[in-house]
Amino acid sequence: MAKPGGSAETLIAEQYAVDLARPLPDAGAGLPAYAAIDRRGGAAPLMAVQARSGAPLRARMIAALSGTGIEGLCAPVTCGPAPGPDGRMALFVICQAPPGPRLDATRPWSEAVVIDEVLRPVATALDRLQGRHVTHRGIRPNNLFRAVNGGPVTLGAAWAGPPAALQPALFEPPYSACCHPAGRGDGAIADDVYALAVTLIVLALGRNPLHGLDDEAILQRKLELGSHAALLGTERLPPLLGDLVRGMLAEDPDHRPTPILLTQPSVARSRRVATRPPRRAQWPFETGGTEVWNARGLARVIAHDPSQGAQLLRNGAVGNWLRRSLGDAAAATRIEDVVPAHADAAAGGPTGESLAVMRAAAVLDPLAPLFWHGRALWPDGIGPLLVAAAQPGPGGAADAAALEELISTEAAASWAALRAERCDVALVRQEARQNRMWLRLSGLEGGMPRLCYTLNPLLPCSSPLLDGQTVVRLPDLVPALERAAARPEARRLNAVDRDIAAFIAARSDTNLAHELVGLGNGSGEGRMAMARLRLLAQLQDRFRCPPCPTLARWVTEECVAPPNEWRNRTRRRQMHERLDALIAAGWLPALVELVDDAQAREADKAGLRHAEEAVRAIDAELAALATGAGRRTAAARRLGHEIAAGGGLTAVVAAMALLCLA
Amino acid sequence: MKAARDRAPPRRGASLLWLQGLLCGALIAVSISTALLLAALLLPGLAAVLLDREPGRPVARTVLLFGVAASAAPFTRYWESAHTIDAALGIIGDPMALGIAWLAAGFGWALTEFAPVAARLVLEAADRRRIVQLKAERTAYEEEWGLPPQEPAGD
Numbered sequence: 001m002a003k004p005g006g007s008a009e010t011l012i013a014e015q016y017a018v019d020l021a022r023p024l025p026d027a028g029a030g031l032p033a034y035a036a037i038d039r040r041g042g043a044a045p046l047m048a049v050q051a052r053s054g055a056p057l058r059a060r061m062i063a064a065l066s067g068t069g070i071e072g073l074c075a076p077v078t079c080g081p082a083p084g085p086d087g088r089m090a091l092f093v094i095c096q097a098p099p100g101p102r103l104d105a106t107r108p109w110s111e112a113v114v115i116d117e118v119l120r121p122v123a124t125a126l127d128r129l130q131g132r133h134v135t136h137r138g139i140r141p142n143n144l145f146r147a148v149n150g151g152p153v154t155l156g157a158a159w160a161g162p163p164a165a166l167q168p169a170l171f172e173p174p175y176s177a178c179c180h181p182a183g184r185g186d187g188a189i190a191d192d193v194y195a196l197a198v199t200l201i202v203l204a205l206g207r208n209p210l211h212g213l214d215d216e217a218i219l220q221r222k223l224e225l226g227s228h229a230a231l232l233g234t235e236r237l238p239p240l241l242g243d244l245v246r247g248m249l250a251e252d253p254d255h256r257p258t259p260i261l262l263t264q265p266s267v268a269r270s271r272r273v274a275t276r277p278p279r280r281a282q283w284p285f286e287t288g289g290t291e292v293w294n295a296r297g298l299a300r301v302i303a304h305d306p307s308q309g310a311q312l313l314r315n316g317a318v319g320n321w322l323r324r325s326l327g328d329a330a331a332a333t334r335i336e337d338v339v340p341a342h343a344d345a346a347a348g349g350p351t352g353e354s355l356a357v358m359r360a361a362a363v364l365d366p367l368a369p370l371f372w373h374g375r376a377l378w379p380d381g382i383g384p385l386l387v388a389a390a391q392p393g394p395g396g397a398a399d400a401a402a403l404e405e406l407i408s409t410e411a412a413a414s415w416a417a418l419r420a421e422r423c424d425v426a427l428v429r430q431e432a433r434q435n436r437m438w439l440r441l442s443g444l445e446g447g448m449p450r451l452c453y454t455l456n457p458l459l460p461c462s463s464p465l466l467d468g469q470t471v472v473r474l475p476d477l478v479p480a481l482e483r484a485a486a487r488p489e490a491r492r493l494n495a496v497d498r499d500i501a502a503f504i505a506a507r508s509d510t511n512l513a514h515e516l517v518g519l520g521n522g523s524g525e526g527r528m529a530m531a532r533l534r535l536l537a538q539l540q541d542r543f544r545c546p547p548c549p550t551l552a553r554w555v556t557e558e559c560v561a562p563p564n565e566w567r568n569r570t571r572r573r574q575m576h577e578r579l580d581a582l583i584a585a586g587w588l589p590a591l592v593e594l595v596d597d598a599q600a601r602e603a604d605k606a607g608l609r610h611a612e613e614a615v616r617a618i619d620a621e622l623a624a625l626a627t628g629a630g631r632r633t634a635a636a637r638r639l640g641h642e643i644a645a646g647g648g649l650t651a652v653v654a655a656m657a658l659l660c661l662a
Numbered sequence: 663m664k665a666a667r668d669r670a671p672p673r674r675g676a677s678l679l680w681l682q683g684l685l686c687g688a689l690i691a692v693s694i695s696t697a698l699l700l701a702a703l704l705l706p707g708l709a710a711v712l713l714d715r716e717p718g719r720p721v722a723r724t725v726l727l728f729g730v731a732a733s734a735a736p737f738t739r740y741w742e743s744a745h746t747i748d749a750a751l752g753i754i755g756d757p758m759a760l761g762i763a764w765l766a767a768g769f770g771w772a773l774t775e776f777a778p779v780a781a782r783l784v785l786e787a788a789d790r791r792r793i794v795q796l797k798a799e800r801t802a803y804e805e806e807w808g809l810p811p812q813e814p815a816g817d
Contacts, residue, residue, distance in 0.1 A: 567808055568806060569806055569808055570806060611807040612809065614803060615803050615809055618799055619800070619812060625789050625792060625796075632786060632789065636779075637782075639777075639778070639781040640781045641721075641777065641778065643773075643781065644724040645720065647728075647777075648728045651727065651731035652730050652731045652734075655730075655732070655734040
């Protein structure tokens, strides 16, 4: 947990300090990196890679690899917030430091060195990653490091951002390179094998074979020619390396050799799967000044502009070209099978068009990602994409709207069903339904914020209340709110806003569900304020957070109604006195017990009823006394006469007694 | 009309008066001196009986009781003598005996007049004390439970 700023040193996980005075150039492979110090005296050199704002960390990878110490890999150790070089809080991933500078890709490397010191160690590390069901997605020459005196290379860090977000199109398979950088998903280990193959080419050639081409041009070239031809063209590699690279660059990831096979290059060479280049049409499909020669290219063209693509599907241009030029009647028939139902809907709006185009693209290119409203993504990249769309900048709102529509229509499930042989349809459908449920969840704990935090487990809470503070874990929330409560401008807002509610909902278990529902069910400000108090009290109690008197005052100011609901003024005064004492103590569960005591509240109501009845009886008796003069006079007269008669009788008795005595 | 008359209940007061008249007549017939002495001694009480029209005749009752109490001694003296007309006239002529009897009757009358006034004063004091007590209780309830004060009566 990061301690608040100030003079005290900020430690990540109570152990690691970021030494901002010792930057490590190039070690972060595109991200700022600094030396990190293990305060408990660990021997291994460490570095802290600073994540970009709005780029969620790879939580699953960090959790799976923490403390593993995989040889040949800058494995993550932990992560957490700490002050960055500009003084503002930032997220850092602590990982093992590289053994030396990054690889020099400006001179050709010999085949033996490439195989023995690059291929084998990287393949071994990838095999370890595959054993833990994780991927690297950051293999490129500037993310491989080697000791100054030589030796096997070490894979750099790729944990401080969405998977493959920093990978140039050169190192990514076409189905990944065409995606938004944040939406490439974790992918498969075969994608790391592809990136390793491109890295080997660059090292063997001593240069980038596609130097001078931008990412879009590289992607087009790969789609038209196939990756191997696009990258090597007429270039020649040593025989063993050439054969290995040809297999590793197979368009179908299932045809690429596994990492364990690559650790034995001669075996991998012998087991290479022969792949055919993509089928080329007799004449190109032309639309909007673009020519495509194969089905993959066509899939991307129609998906790039869904409106135009839907029109091409409806008017039969795509089917005709597939049959007559490409000679793939089966694909044409399949498109006609899956598209018509949505083609009719296309007349109704862009959602129908996008569904039709998405289905057609999945048929044309089973390897392709999910295309939606002109955007390409993998379903497991939706989380980082949502965060990217929420960042300020042009197109963010449109991206967010498109993603919301994608989730609400469960388009990922439809897409998976069309390529069942290449994904776990049941899993994708389940995740799509789950995402839709979170999106449609009413109240503060649902919607897009909930989805963002749920799909990005290490995404810091972006509530404006926490201005300047980075809260990643739930136990850090209450202390952060305690610091936020010191700001008067924050106190004008509710202590639990939509972002905080969604953050809690995403990070907590179902025990807090009742309080979360109470936050926004429109049951009145008093009840919602009580729900906020109960929620924060549970957090403080569960995570044993330190006392928070400022937050306690903030929350109880919102709950000012409950003490005043007490009708017994003595009890109310006592309540306020106890409230002040508990606020000063800063322990929220005790506050909840005080203001949420149903039994005492019922006793108060019963006391009120008794008091009202007593007052009514008093009023009636006072009224009777005020109007009882006549009755009183009659009673006095009657009583007086009785007294007089009694006196007379007494006199008679006394006289008789005297006579008897005389 | 005849039937209605037959059905009318006999008046209790009239029969009582008839009985009293019978007793008085019998007393006069048996001992005129005794009747004379009693009539003289109890004259204020008999007058009160005739004048008091209240139910139960509270004034006459008290005057008679005090008169009887004061007449007991002279009547005993008369009864222990020969209880002749002379003896009765002797006692009647005794201003001390007659005066005491009549003064006692007057005291009884005064008591019936002033005892209700005193009782009323006592009852009013008790009611005032009760009102103060009730208002204090109401004020306590108002302060403890925040109840509205009593609305002024007669507005």
